Amino acid sequence: MSTTNYIGQATSRVDGPAKVAGTAKYAAEFNVPNLAYGYVVSSPIAKGKITKIDAAAVLALPGVLQVFSHENVPTLALLDRSYKDDIAPGGSPFRPLHNAEIKFSQQPVALVVADTFELARYAASILKIEYEVTGHETNIETKRSQGFEPGTGKTGFMPPPAPRGNPDQALAAAMHSIDQEYVHGTQHHNPMEMFATTVEYLEGGKLNVYDKTQGAFNSQQVIRKVFGLSKEDARVISKYTGGGFGSGLRPQYQLFMAVLAALELKHSVRVSLTRQQMFSLGHRPHTLQTVQLGTKPDGSLAALQHHAMHETSRFEDYTENVVNWSGMLYQCDNVKLGYQLAKLDVYTPQDMRAPGAATGSFALEVAMDEMAYAAGLDPLDFRIRNYAVRDQNLDKPFSSKKLRECYHEGAAKFGWEKRNPAPRSTRRGTMLVGSGMAGGVWDATQQKAAAKVSLTADGKLTVQSGTNEIGTGTYTIMTQIAAETLGLPLEAVDFQLGDTTFPAAPIQGGSWTAASVGTAVKEACDALGEKLLKLAQQLEGSPLEDASFEDVEFVNGQLRLRLDPNQAVVIRDIVQASGEEKVEADATARPNMAKQQQYSLHAHNAVFVEVEVDEDLGTIHVTRVVNAVAAGRIINPKTARSQVLGSVVWGISMALMEETVMDHKFGRYVNHNYAEYHIPVCADIHDIDVLFVEEEDDIVNPLGVKGIGEVGMLGVAAAITNAVYHATGKRVRELPLTIDKLL
Known part of the structure; x- marks a missing residue:
């Protein structure tokens, strides 16, 4: 053993100097010799088929090496499963340039490869492609009336547990109850670094593949299966990733296209996507949720019902663990959880920071706030009153749980006891001031x-x-x-x-x-x-x-x-x-499965938020946030704090700004850029306090760590929504919480 104490110490990033000096290289920055450039051509239609491709004018341009499309791409990996990656959902994964069928707007339909990026981009702009358009459906509201397909649960997430108790009867007999719907639209990851792959073609057909990914082995596995390559012939390298947030978990189509072009041309090739094309790679799905809660006379939960439905593509059944958290976060003996999918003409959604939990916790925690007011209880007291000491979903004890301490320490730091509980009771000049809180839970997992x-x-x-670094430390x-x-x-x-x-x-x-x-x-x-x-x-x-x-x-x-x-x-x-x-x-x-399977392994947090709302304009400012996190042993408080700070910023973004708008007439996202897909800037972010509650756990893993990248985001959007209600007296149940919803 060692008594040299580094674990638990605030330590500056060892990779910081390389990033500051610009020597840290990302996927599109490896300047390999004799490099050609590929530019992706995207479909302007949402559904139909390609009827004609005329590449003559493009191929006549000096410096254009090839135009790849379904017409000339070799038959690759005839078996559908060859395209499946480590986290592929059930169904058939998208196969780029496979045939003439168009399944979603911005689908990649061709790749133009040229000596320079500028030439490839220009050549792509004059490539002539004709389409036959067929009817599409991208509106989940339309599907609501047509019925939803049940979720498959084939993504590794657990399907909702069977109902316990008699939730319908308990709800009908409850002293106080609520029944509300909560909605958020589509959201996209939008990391700073756009997806790119640089393939270095070596002697004998070996490849060094520099890829933007959150899993080098996952990328290698897919290209090996699709192109029939050995491990030695397909080396994947990813030293730095400029943000992923889940978008890099699945190999994206530029990887396939870059490897395809390199092998066919026997030439080093780089394919980089544009910001607009980044909106064709998956997203947090548009989700509709209903929550019904009922309380007994003493304020304890009598019944809890939570149902979620969200979109998926026509070709894959992407499912998220949206509702399960509601069955474990609070003590309730009468619970019913439901989950359904709507198949639409969009690309398959994808894991996005705290997938499922960020969605489900928003609905549950706003509903809990509403229930507290309906029952005449303080929102914090109501949660403590319904504190779960055991995971009722699994009927197992928690390996450790310091959520109660998160409540107490967070409330003390925030000054919750000074709060006047009445809505519209507090002002600061022309501003209505409100405070709200919420909690969260996330899995503590160890992998091989x-x-x-x-x-x-x-x-x-x-x-x-062979792990990756996505900015987490x-x-x-x-x-x-x-x-x-x-x-x-x-x-x-x-x-x-x-x-x-x-x-x-x-x-x-x-x-x-x-x-x-x-x-x-x-x-x-x-x-x-x-x-x-x-x-x-x-x-x-x-x-x-x-x-x-x-x-x-x-x-x-x-x-x-x-x-x-x-x-x-x-x-x-x-x-x-x-x-x-x-x-x-x-x-x-x-992982020690024999030991761990006896327990429920989770990290927890509690978030407290203060907002100011302009009474005349409806503008919302998040002035203070306290996020108290119980996540086992903290290896590095400095980088851990940074992770939670980033989580809070994203929670503010989710609550007030983020929404990808679909023009259903064309089945196309219309704000696919940084100018109109709104995210916070420095002026939007004010005081954020991060507290780490001490928690020892020798069951989760030998280090006793639980992970904090996801749990820190949970509860933030709900706490902001609850604070806005406290400030204004108006309850908004649809994100983002924009000005028009308050006026």
Whole structure:
């Protein structure tokens, strides 16, 4: 073991200097020799088929290498399943350039490859394509009257549990009850870095594929299956990702197109998407929810019913875990949860930060606020009164749960007790002032992951795992874990990731990377530590000759006896004396299913928000936010705080701004740009306090971490909506909460 304390310390990003200096390279920044450029042509129609492609004028342009379309793309991967990735939902995945059929607006229909990007873009603009248009349906409201298909649950998320108790009877007998619908429109991820793939074509047809992705192995798996390549022939590299938020979990179509062009032309090729094309890659689905709540005379929940329905594509059954959280967050013996899909002529929705939970918690937490007012109770007291000490969905105890502490510590920091509960009771000049709160719950998950470590004679430790870095601080926390485990300074550790030649790791999503890869790094370092002890015991006159691994610790570059620190050997000297150039070890970490399956594993949070609403104009300003998070052990409070800050900003965005508007006449998103897809700017963000509630949990994983990327966003949109009601007395149940809904 080690007493060198890095875990739990606020540590600056080890990759920060590379990002600031511009030496951190992203997928479209690798300048490989002899590079050609591909530009994607997108369909202007939502449904129909291509009747004619005339590429003569394009191919006549000097410098144009090829125009790829369904007419000349070779027959690839005849089996539909070859296109399935690690998180593909049920159904048939979209196959780019496969045939003449058009399934959604902005569908990629051709790829123009040329010597320069500018030429490829111009050539794409003059490519002549004719279409036959057929009727489409993109409006979920129309599908509401036609009936919905039941969700398949084939995405890895659990389908809603069976009803418990008698919710209909309990609701009818309740002293107070509410029955409301909650809606949010389509939202798109919009990370700063747009999707791009640079394929370096090497001798013998081998490829180095620089891809924007949240899972290098996922991208490699798909192109291997589709193009029949070996692992050695299809190396995928992704060292930095400029934001993903879930959009990078599935390999996107520019990857297929870049590899296709490189193999066919035997040439290095880069394909980059435009901001407009980023709106063709999946989204948080337009969702309609109904929540019915009833209370007993003492204010406890008598009944809870939550039903959600959202869109999916015609070809895949994308499903989200929207309603399940409602059955576990509060104590209620009469619960019914339902979930349905509407198949529309859109691209398949995709996981978007806190998928399902961000959607479901908005409806549930606004409903809980409404129920509290209807029952004459304080919204915080109402939640505490209905606190769940056990997961009733699974009928299991929580491995740990400090949500009650989140409520108390968050409320104290916010000053909740000073709140006048009456709506429209507080003013600040011309502003109506309101406060609201909400809570959240997210899975604490560990996946199988592997890591390799190598210590050289100069005392430098290299750690490798094929995980990704999407801005969360992975480089830094893995460096901290390795440095602490082997008692080395941070600067002596080089953590390397994002390469399919490294040990395998899962996609970076679901808030499981710290738990999964971190555990693998810790186990690999421990394995190396045991090798170092054996080597140290071979030294002449070794003070550690009879020591077991439990008797020693790694501190300040030394391997020493725990009970007698003076009996020590310098780690660097151990490697040098061994005569080996380096000492290596590896490990594959797996979750302890036998232990974990006995419990419900989750992180929790509580959010408190103050808003100011201009009484005349209806403009909303979020002036203060306190987010109290219980997520197990915090590896790095600095990067963890940044994650929660980002989550809060996104929650503000979800509540007040974000909405992708569909013109149903054309089946096309009309605000597919940064100018009209509104997101916050610095002037929209004010005071944000982040509290981490201490929580020890040795069940979730050996490190005791739960992940914070998702849970920090939960409850924010609902708390803002509740605060706006408290300020104005007007309840809005549809996001985004825009001015017109208050006037």
